[in-house]
Amino acid sequence: MNPATLSPKIKTGTPPMLIAARIARILVGCVFIFSGLIKLNDPVGTQIKFEEYFEVFAQDVPMLHDFFMALVPFTLVMSVLFCAAEIILGVALLASYKPKVTVWLLFFLITFFTFLTFYSAYFDRVTDCGCFGDAIKLKPWTSFGKDVVLTVLILFIIGHRNRLRSRKTGWLVALTTVLTLGLGIYAVQFLPPVDMLPYAVGKSIPAGMKPSEPLRYKYVMEKDGKTEEFEAYPADKAYTFKEMVLVNEKAKPKITDYRVWNDAGDFTEQTFEGNKLFIIIKDTKDIDPGSLPAIRSLVEGLKGSTVSPYILTSTNDDDIKAFQKEYQLTTVPYYKADATVLKTIMRSNPGTWLMSNGVVKGKWHYNTTPNAEEIKRIVNE
Structure with missing residues (x-):
């Protein structure tokens, strides 16, 4: 006699562990998609973080100094690919596309991120890992804790990967790949679609330099x-x-390090007076010469208007004077600003930044330099 016939079969429903694996899959997928989208909106910001890490590693591990510094020129490509990978793998996990392969790739990715956040927290070397770009600022140990939780969830999914059913959703993953890479390239070529930085259009710089309420x-x-x-x-x-x-x-003030100066003294307060167009030159050695004719034409077109053009740079006097002479911009006075501040203000080199009485009215990548008429129209609105 078959023992199985001695008692009726009891339906137990979906196994609890399968439910837990599905919940873990949804949580991990959503976090990776959100994190990737935030960073891919501003891949240059993530590039800056990669550069910080590689420069720190080069200092802390002298025997591998040349290796890490050799990676710096490729950080922008790495930024786009890593950010896109977060989104693509997150979508693949939610869509159950080759889940066994996807979850292992996620594990390797989160292992890399966990190492970076641990290094930041333990050695206090890079105080902001940039896990969620500039949208959500996390303290180093908080970032590390977040990655540990994600690692545990991914390991749980790996342990139950045989319970995950593969679906034919390759078309969705392919579409996601095209869209994410397109978003990353667009953000590099035309500035972030959504500017989450304190120097964004519409922001008042003087207000950002003050507390939003009395500090307690x-x-x-x-x-x-x-x-x-x-x-x-x-x-x-x-x-x-x-x-x-x-x-x-x-x-606390959102802006704490904005300062503009020249040999004559501090010029910060004067930048908040009237209409000023700043040509941001972060580095004269790493600049696209093809972008300068449009900027020079813009400067010529603003003569006699209420908008005063200035060069804002972090490079040394000899380099900026040679740059002015080479590109016929000697009539535009230049002022100095901190290199990090300029990277935060403008994600392209060069770029143009328009302020009216301390309020940001416009920001343009060198690929979209406006003409003088557009600038005049904006300040008169």
């Missing part, structure tokens, strides 16, 4: 071996001061 602090004090917190500094002298902690962290 709490005082951490110690007395008789016990730690207490106070909103006001205690009058009791028996307390020993330990630290002062900012309570309303989000109220």
Whole structure:
């Protein structure tokens, strides 16, 4: 007699572990797609992070210095490919396209990211990993914790990969590949479609340099071996001061390092007066000469208008003067700014940045340099 016939078959529904694997798959897929989209919107920002990491590794591992520095010229391509891979693999996981291969590729990707975030947190070398671009700023240990959770979820999916059914969704993955690479190339050639930086069009730079509300602090004090917190500094002298902690962290100024100067002194406040068009020159050695005729024509067209053109650069005096002479821009005065600030303001080299009374009115990649009439129309709106 067959033992199986002694009791009726009981339907237990979907196994709990299969449900858990599906939930993990959805969570991992969504996080990777979101992270990839945020970064692919601004691949130059991710490129800057890769450069930071490689320069740090070159310093910290002298025997591999030349290897890491040799990777720096390829960081923009790496940025686009890595960001696109996050989206493509996230879509493939959600669409159940070759799940066994997809989940292993995700594991290798998250292992790489986890190493970077651990290095940032433990050695305090790159304080912002750029995991979610400039949309969401995470502290190093928070970024590392996020990657650890994702790693655990991916390992769980790998452990139950045989439960995942493969579907014929290659067309969706192929379409995603074309669209993501297209987005990355567009962002490199024409600036990010969505500008999440504090110097974006519509932002007031003077307002961004101030707290959104009065900053509030709490005082951490110690007395008789016990730690207490106070909103006001205690009058009791028996307390020993330990630290002062900012309570309303989000109220801090969004812009803390904007400063413009020349040999005559500070020019920062003057940049907020009237209409000013800044030609951003981050590096004269890494510039597209074909972009300069349009900029020179723009400068000529603004003569006699209310818009004053200036060059804003982080390069040295000799290089910028030679640049002005070579490209017939000697009539445009130049001012200095921090290199990191210029990278944040403008993702292309060169680029044009229009301000009216401290409010950003326009930003243009050198591939889309406007004409003088467009600039005049914008400042008169």
